[in-house]
Amino acid sequence: xxxxxxxxxxxxxxxxxxxxYAQRARLTTLLLEKLxxxxxxxxxDLVENYPGFQKISGSELMQKFEEHARSVDLRxxxxxxxxxxxxxxYKSVKTYDHDYKAKSVIIASGxxxxxxxxxxEEKFIGKGVSFCATCDGFFFRDKDVLVVGGGNxxxxxxxxxxxxxxKVYIVHRRSELRAAKILQERAFEDPKIEFIWNSxxxxxxxxxxxxxxxxxxxxxxxxxxxxxxGVFVYVGLVPNTGFTDVGKDDNGFIITDENLAxxxxxxxxxxxxxxxxxxxxxTAVGDGALAATSAERYLSAKQRSTES
Amino acid sequence: xxxxxxxxxxxxxxxxxxxxYAQRARLTTLLLEKLxxxxxxxxxDLVENYPGFQKISGSELMQKFEEHARSVDLRxxxxxxxxxxxxxxYKSVKTYDHDYKAKSVIIASGxxxxxxxxxxEEKFIGKGVSFCATCDGFFFRDKDVLVVGGGNxxxxxxxxxxxxxxKVYIVHRRSELRAAKILQERAFEDPKIEFIWNSxxxxxxxxxxxxxxxxxxxxxxxxxxxxxxGVFVYVGLVPNTGFTDVGKDDNGFIITDENLAxxxxxxxxxxxxxxxxxxxxxTAVGDGALAATSAERYLSAKQRSTES
Numbered sequence: 001x002x003x004x005x006x007x008x009x010x011x012x013x014x015x016x017x018x019x020x021y022a023q024r025a026r027l028t029t030l031l032l033e034k035l036x037x038x039x040x041x042x043x044x045d046l047v048e049n050y051p052g053f054q055k056i057s058g059s060e061l062m063q064k065f066e067e068h069a070r071s072v073d074l075r076x077x078x079x080x081x082x083x084x085x086x087x088x089x090y091k092s093v094k095t096y097d098h099d100y101k102a103k104s105v106i107i108a109s110g111x112x113x114x115x116x117x118x119x120x121e122e123k124f125i126g127k128g129v130s131f132c133a134t135c136d137g138f139f140f141r142d143k144d145v146l147v148v149g150g151g152n153x154x155x156x157x158x159x160x161x162x163x164x165x166x167k168v169y170i171v172h173r174r175s176e177l178r179a180a181k182i183l184q185e186r187a188f189e190d191p192k193i194e195f196i197w198n199s200x201x202x203x204x205x206x207x208x209x210x211x212x213x214x215x216x217x218x219x220x221x222x223x224x225x226x227x228x229x230g231v232f233v234y235v236g237l238v239p240n241t242g243f244t245d246v247g248k249d250d251n252g253f254i255i256t257d258e259n260l261a262x263x264x265x266x267x268x269x270x271x272x273x274x275x276x277x278x279x280x281x282x283t284a285v286g287d288g289a290l291a292a293t294s295a296e297r298y299l300s301a302k303q304r305s306t307e308s
Numbered sequence: 309x310x311x312x313x314x315x316x317x318x319x320x321x322x323x324x325x326x327x328x329y330a331q332r333a334r335l336t337t338l339l340l341e342k343l344x345x346x347x348x349x350x351x352x353d354l355v356e357n358y359p360g361f362q363k364i365s366g367s368e369l370m371q372k373f374e375e376h377a378r379s380v381d382l383r384x385x386x387x388x389x390x391x392x393x394x395x396x397x398y399k400s401v402k403t404y405d406h407d408y409k410a411k412s413v414i415i416a417s418g419x420x421x422x423x424x425x426x427x428x429e430e431k432f433i434g435k436g437v438s439f440c441a442t443c444d445g446f447f448f449r450d451k452d453v454l455v456v457g458g459g460n461x462x463x464x465x466x467x468x469x470x471x472x473x474x475k476v477y478i479v480h481r482r483s484e485l486r487a488a489k490i491l492q493e494r495a496f497e498d499p500k501i502e503f504i505w506n507s508x509x510x511x512x513x514x515x516x517x518x519x520x521x522x523x524x525x526x527x528x529x530x531x532x533x534x535x536x537x538g539v540f541v542y543v544g545l546v547p548n549t550g551f552t553d554v555g556k557d558d559n560g561f562i563i564t565d566e567n568l569a570x571x572x573x574x575x576x577x578x579x580x581x582x583x584x585x586x587x588x589x590x591t592a593v594g595d596g597a598l599a600a601t602s603a604e605r606y607l608s609a610k611q612r613s614t615e616s
């Protein structure tokens with residue numbers, strides 16, 4: 001039975017970078033990805049802050065990352081990891097089809113969009129409720145949509161939608177945005193974008209598809225209706241870390257030290273799935289390089305202690 | 309008198325990335341660089357591990373970074389910072405010509421090559437002694453050269469030199485290399501490269517230019533002579549941090565917390581100049597993004613406390 005030097009979980013920017021570094025360090029490496037190479041960033045229409053590329057779509061950027069990984073012969077398999085067990089001799093990485101063995105593991109499994117929890121939300125997913133303007137925006141051209149959230153993603157995607165649809169309402173539970181100032185300014189200047197402050201979505205209704213939302217102002221407690229054809233949800237992230245029992249924070253993000261080691265020796269975490277202030281392609285790439293280097297040093301220290 | 313939101317010291321990958329992020333966050337930003345955009349990486353002939361670019365020279369990559377920075381109107385001035393003082397109201401950033409004021413500072417000043425300390429070394433700099441094979445390798449074509457060191461830089465540059473010169477001796481004070489395995493393998497397979505283990509350079513001699521070196525085996529204590537026309541030195545890094553009195557480690561690298569804050573409030577550090585396990589373009593870029601975001605949050609927290 002083969003035992004890999006390192007198994008990487010997740011093929012977003014962090015996992016791909018870890019794979020490139022691990023391959024270049026001559027570690028036998030396997031990367032497991034459940035959905036396809038790219039991670040969350042593939043749904044971004046425009047990435048302007050990964051240095052070296054002034055303007056590139058998330059999917060194009062990740063295609064370049066994948067080509068880079070293929071050029072160093074990184075093995076990538078389409079399998080979902082359901083459990084990692086930390087044995088004495090090696091770690092066991094279970095998927096639905098296999099039980100892989102590795103001397104070290106890098107978890108770069110990213111995070112997924114959080115649900116609103118509004119009535120009707122689940123029912124209308126794919127019928128007007130979306131978590132990805134890049135994927136679904138085109139279906140709403142010349143229609144009215146609602147975006148929920150106040151962070152970078154909410155505003156970035158609203159600006160994108162404003163180019164496609166008739167009208168973008170942004171509903172935010174607070175009276176100011178968290179998004180970068182440059183994005184805020186662009187949104188405030190966009191004639192198609194209108195803000196609804198201090199409000200939350202209570203219900204999403206319609207017949208076959210979304211027809212209106214019921215909003216509640218959290219200050220005045222007043223309810224109001226708004227006719228929209230689509231609802232785009234950007235209210236936060238949930239880490240994909242259910243398959244591992246390494247130490248996590250209250251929200252499920254993996255806690256690491258400065259070299260990205262987790263609570264389990266030989267298991268490292270990189271990118272969006274770990275507790276960190278900033279989740280960007282730039283930081284994921286730094287994480288990936290560091291996690292692979294940490295794994296390499298862990299393996300070579302272990303080898304020395306075995307030999308002596 | 310203008311007070312910048314943030315002054316960035318150094319235009320390598322970390323500083324440029326911090327500049328892109330700071331500009332996009334609508335902070336008034338000034339980047340000061342003493343030598344020209346690019347940092348240490350511009351002397352690398354080939355960068356293969358910055359994701360998105362399979363093979364690119366350090367100088368080409370940094371040209372793309374500079375263009376990216378210019379596209380967001382980052383102001384870059386060619387000035388050397390000689391002192392940073394941390395006042396109550398603002399930080400003072402002194403150069404030979406100016407005394408700039410800023411509310412926050414990001415130090416991304418990098419690190420420079422360490423000297424051997426061998427007799428004759430200083431005398432022959434530019435006359436056979438070099439710290440940059442990419443810059444000077446061509447002058448030694450079909451000649452014999454010595455490379456000193458055992459890390460990634462030493463081996464990467466030896467491989468480059470082997471394409472140009474007649475013979476590359478690599479002298480290393482230990483009996484094994486620190487460089488990445490893939491580099492080690494390439495070097496061991498290269499017929500033009502010969503290793504001299506457990507040895508140091510004691511003296512570099514010649515008339516107008518380098519003619520030979522005197523080596524000492526650190527195990528047997530034996531001295532030997534070797535005729536070479538050039539000596540390339542890759543024995544480590546010294547951080548460029550003399551202008552600041554924030555907390556540093558024993559080697560002068562700046563100590564930061566996980567969000568890159570230094571011991572002085574409002575002063576952050578990013579890239580090679582800080583204490584870190586790994587110094588790569590990938591990690592520098594992550595650092596730059598994080599340092600700029602930390603500076604932005606510091607400024608907005610300060611503004612709120614001033615307003616209230």
